[in-house]
Amino acid sequence: MQPDAISLVPPRGMRDFYPEDMGVRRRIFDAWRGAARSFGFVEYDACVVESLDLLKRKAGEEIGEQIYAFTDKSGRELALRPEMTPTLARMVAARQGSLSFPLKWTTIAQCFRYERMTRGRKREHYQWNLDIIGEASVLAEAEVIGAAYSALATLGLGPADVCTRFSSRAVLSDILRGMDIAPEHHQAVFLALDKRGKLPDEAIGDLLRGEGLSPAQVDRAFGILAIRTLDEASAVAGPQSAAVEDVRSFMAHLQAAGLSDAARFDLSVIRGLSYYTGIVFEGFDTAGSLRAVFGGGRYDDLLKTVGGRPATGVGLGFGDVVIAELLAERGLCQTGGEAAAIAVGYMSVNEQRAAARLAAALRKSGESVDLALSPERAKSFFSRAARNGSLRSVYVGPDDVSAGKCRIKDMRTRQETVAPLP
Amino acid sequence: MQPDAISLVPPRGMRDFYPEDMGVRRRIFDAWRGAARSFGFVEYDACVVESLDLLKRKAGEEIGEQIYAFTDKSGRELALRPEMTPTLARMVAARQGSLSFPLKWTTIAQCFRYERMTRGRKREHYQWNLDIIGEASVLAEAEVIGAAYSALATLGLGPADVCTRFSSRAVLSDILRGMDIAPEHHQAVFLALDKRGKLPDEAIGDLLRGEGLSPAQVDRAFGILAIRTLDEASAVAGPQSAAVEDVRSFMAHLQAAGLSDAARFDLSVIRGLSYYTGIVFEGFDTAGSLRAVFGGGRYDDLLKTVGGRPATGVGLGFGDVVIAELLAERGLCQTGGEAAAIAVGYMSVNEQRAAARLAAALRKSGESVDLALSPERAKSFFSRAARNGSLRSVYVGPDDVSAGKCRIKDMRTRQETVAPLP
Numbered sequence: 001m002q003p004d005a006i007s008l009v010p011p012r013g014m015r016d017f018y019p020e021d022m023g024v025r026r027r028i029f030d031a032w033r034g035a036a037r038s039f040g041f042v043e044y045d046a047c048v049v050e051s052l053d054l055l056k057r058k059a060g061e062e063i064g065e066q067i068y069a070f071t072d073k074s075g076r077e078l079a080l081r082p083e084m085t086p087t088l089a090r091m092v093a094a095r096q097g098s099l100s101f102p103l104k105w106t107t108i109a110q111c112f113r114y115e116r117m118t119r120g121r122k123r124e125h126y127q128w129n130l131d132i133i134g135e136a137s138v139l140a141e142a143e144v145i146g147a148a149y150s151a152l153a154t155l156g157l158g159p160a161d162v163c164t165r166f167s168s169r170a171v172l173s174d175i176l177r178g179m180d181i182a183p184e185h186h187q188a189v190f191l192a193l194d195k196r197g198k199l200p201d202e203a204i205g206d207l208l209r210g211e212g213l214s215p216a217q218v219d220r221a222f223g224i225l226a227i228r229t230l231d232e233a234s235a236v237a238g239p240q241s242a243a244v245e246d247v248r249s250f251m252a253h254l255q256a257a258g259l260s261d262a263a264r265f266d267l268s269v270i271r272g273l274s275y276y277t278g279i280v281f282e283g284f285d286t287a288g289s290l291r292a293v294f295g296g297g298r299y300d301d302l303l304k305t306v307g308g309r310p311a312t313g314v315g316l317g318f319g320d321v322v323i324a325e326l327l328a329e330r331g332l333c334q335t336g337g338e339a340a341a342i343a344v345g346y347m348s349v350n351e352q353r354a355a356a357r358l359a360a361a362l363r364k365s366g367e368s369v370d371l372a373l374s375p376e377r378a379k380s381f382f383s384r385a386a387r388n389g390s391l392r393s394v395y396v397g398p399d400d401v402s403a404g405k406c407r408i409k410d411m412r413t414r415q416e417t418v419a420p421l422p
Numbered sequence: 423m424q425p426d427a428i429s430l431v432p433p434r435g436m437r438d439f440y441p442e443d444m445g446v447r448r449r450i451f452d453a454w455r456g457a458a459r460s461f462g463f464v465e466y467d468a469c470v471v472e473s474l475d476l477l478k479r480k481a482g483e484e485i486g487e488q489i490y491a492f493t494d495k496s497g498r499e500l501a502l503r504p505e506m507t508p509t510l511a512r513m514v515a516a517r518q519g520s521l522s523f524p525l526k527w528t529t530i531a532q533c534f535r536y537e538r539m540t541r542g543r544k545r546e547h548y549q550w551n552l553d554i555i556g557e558a559s560v561l562a563e564a565e566v567i568g569a570a571y572s573a574l575a576t577l578g579l580g581p582a583d584v585c586t587r588f589s590s591r592a593v594l595s596d597i598l599r600g601m602d603i604a605p606e607h608h609q610a611v612f613l614a615l616d617k618r619g620k621l622p623d624e625a626i627g628d629l630l631r632g633e634g635l636s637p638a639q640v641d642r643a644f645g646i647l648a649i650r651t652l653d654e655a656s657a658v659a660g661p662q663s664a665a666v667e668d669v670r671s672f673m674a675h676l677q678a679a680g681l682s683d684a685a686r687f688d689l690s691v692i693r694g695l696s697y698y699t700g701i702v703f704e705g706f707d708t709a710g711s712l713r714a715v716f717g718g719g720r721y722d723d724l725l726k727t728v729g730g731r732p733a734t735g736v737g738l739g740f741g742d743v744v745i746a747e748l749l750a751e752r753g754l755c756q757t758g759g760e761a762a763a764i765a766v767g768y769m770s771v772n773e774q775r776a777a778a779r780l781a782a783a784l785r786k787s788g789e790s791v792d793l794a795l796s797p798e799r800a801k802s803f804f805s806r807a808a809r810n811g812s813l814r815s816v817y818v819g820p821d822d823v824s825a826g827k828c829r830i831k832d833m834r835t836r837q838e839t840v841a842p843l844p
Contacts, residue, residue, distance in 0.1 A: 050433065053429070068492065070491070071492075093430055
């Protein structure tokens with residue numbers, strides 16, 4: 001019986017990584033890990049499957065609808081995480097009494113969201129996370145952004161390629177208070193204003209009126225978007241605003257880190273997730289053609305919502321899809337898999353044993369060796385070694401075995417070096 | 423409103439990796455990747471979410487019931503892969519015309535199975551896979567086993583700790599043919615005999631009779647388990663058995679690789695998965711207290727079942743759970759996260775800028791630096807640096823800033839080195 005044809009493509013929105021695709025991915029992951037290590041973050045991880053309860057509890061409104069959820073054979077409601085933050089909160093809260101704060105944790109986590117497929121948006125991606133928990137100083141924000149630029153530098157990119165726009169939810173709150181809009185409405189105003197550009201202003205006005213704001217308050221809320229500088233913001237927030245002072249300190253830290261040119265104040269940066277409470281930021285390609293490269297901000301209530309004690313923290317998320325597109329646009333994408341350094345072939349089964357011993361000796365000395373699994377004619381061996389991208393090659397024939405020597409050929413220069421056959 | 427208490431543990435059978443757990447995991451993954459590179463394998467990967475159709479098509483009978491399956495919002499039937507092999511078959515079949523064979527691919531893939539929790543068995547694990555596709559020589563089997571022992575050696579283990587038992591489905595088939603049991607029954611006999619020890623012999627006899635074997639044939643099938651050596655097997659399989667010759671070649675290759683002591687012939691090794699057709703093998707701890715450390719074998723029809731052209735291949739799977747237990751038993755488990763090499767602290771905000779410049783300079787020189795995010799008293803800084811496992815520490819005070827120098831303290835020897843403050 002002939003089986004039905006089976007699809008050879010991965011599920012929609014999910015990616016295969018053939019060996020030649022792994023080069024770019026390995027480069028991005030190595031840059032992330034290197035930057036995290038350089039900035040003193042320690043790595044953690046957790047399973048991509050989480051309890052649905054935890055994820056729903058923590059997710060922003062949009063994410064809630066996009067969760068891949070399922071029930072296991074015991075009736076447990078599980079899901080593929082859409083982001084790492086709820087898991088981080090759970091893990092930290094579980095050991096809040098014994099962990100040493102401030103903690104600086106990093107992970108590269110695969111995350112899933114069911115959403116419409118557009119450029120730079122798949123249904124899964126890998127996200128590099130940096131989190132600092134238990135530290136009030138805005139040097140924390142500057143450090144995670146510094147680490148992000150350190151990773152970008154390793155990839156060949158800098159402030160000329162990726163700029164950071166930042167704002168502060170706390171400053172926004174002080175501004176709203178300055179406009180006589182009560183604190184219980186602030187969160188709703190943030191989320192409504194965050195929809196600007198995605199919804200017509202009329203619809204955003206409806207959202208705000210639905211929240212109970214008066215027509216005058218709605219006008220004032222829209223007025224926020226006309227504020228261009230921190231000084232203008234400070235004028236509305238009032239001279240006592242500690243939030244404005246925090247932003248000034250943050251900017252001084254960025255300047256000290258040589259990142260003044262990379263970052264600018266932009267009150268329209270809000271970020272959709274509801275858990276941010278302080279400075280928020282997003283990194284964009286300067287050409288402005290792609291989605292955000294990274295984003296993050298300060299959260300104060302993250303642990304409290306999973307039953308932990310309150311702790312302030314800062315997080316940054318940096319996905320692999322947009323950065324790969326940016327690298328490709330800039331011609332910085334190294335493609336090609338990692339070939340074995342040395343290919344070893346042989347003419348007949350009589351030389352197989354000698355070739356295997358040679359391979360073992362080379363491997364022992366730290367070389368990566370692709371030992372031919374069957375005898376081959378010299379011509380087909382060398383053309384296969386070239387096709388696979390090996391840097392050097394050795395072909396063992398009967399004369400080599402009797403002489404106890406072999407010739408190691410540099411595939412680029414075609415020069416040969418004679419070496420003993422072990 | 424107080425939210426309901428939320429569980430702080432991961433879903434049952436799934437693992438959290440706190441920073442101190444990552445040390446062991448990193449060591450295992452590094453040993454796997456290093457051995458794969460040493461043996462000339464190139465890395466590939468694919469999403470953990472696969473189409474249910476593909477997974478069911480390829481899975482052994484037991485696995486089929488253990489798949490975590492779900493439906494996405496478009497009604498697609500998806501699942502978390504229980505093993506990587508179906509995905510490998512799909513990816514290779516999709517490009518069978520353009521890939522260069524034999525191909526040697528490797529991956530570290532998280533895999534999921536819903537099953538009863540026992541020692542060394544969780545509901546997810548990471549599995550290192552090595553596959554060689556398009557090569558008939560049994561040197562392929564010897565190479566994947568050689569790579570597994572290379573990884574074990576990196577971890578401090580050898581043939582005295584892990585022994586390999588191997589058999590051959592092809593030899594078994596020749597034996598069954600020698601016993602007048604028709605080829606169409608062979609697969610069922612393999613799977614029935616594989617249940618030995620899990621089911622009573624009577625139940626296995628019922629399975630065989632259900633398959634249509636006569637009482638005499640059932641007796642003969644059980645007789646297979648009395649065969650102890652390859653010579654005895656050869657006597658039943660007949661002198662023409664190419665399968666027996668393949669096993670002899672395989673043993674010669676193992677001997678050449680210095681692995682004779684590590685491996686022995688054992689006809690009772692069958693392996694549950696239905697796709698094996700040739701040599702099959704399993705690596706066990708020599709104490710015999712744990713589940714298999716690794717396993718694998720030759721398959722011939724893997725690509726055909728997903729619509730590709732036939733291609734013979736060899737695969738090896740090596741999970742992270744059993745090896746971690748074995749390392750722990752042997753006292754070879756390095757625990758503890760990767761701490762920053764240098765902790766940098768400071769007395770007040772006046773020294774913060776100088777400390778940040780020092781951190782930036784050290785990072786630029788390749789050091790891993792944990793910069794304090796707030797001023798601290800010297801005592802609490804040094805005790806935090808010690809608790810976090812930093813190797814060196816620098817505490818910047820006002821005198822250091824005026825002198826333009828700092829003292830780098832070795833946390834173990836307590837010796838100090840004076841360095842310029844940048």
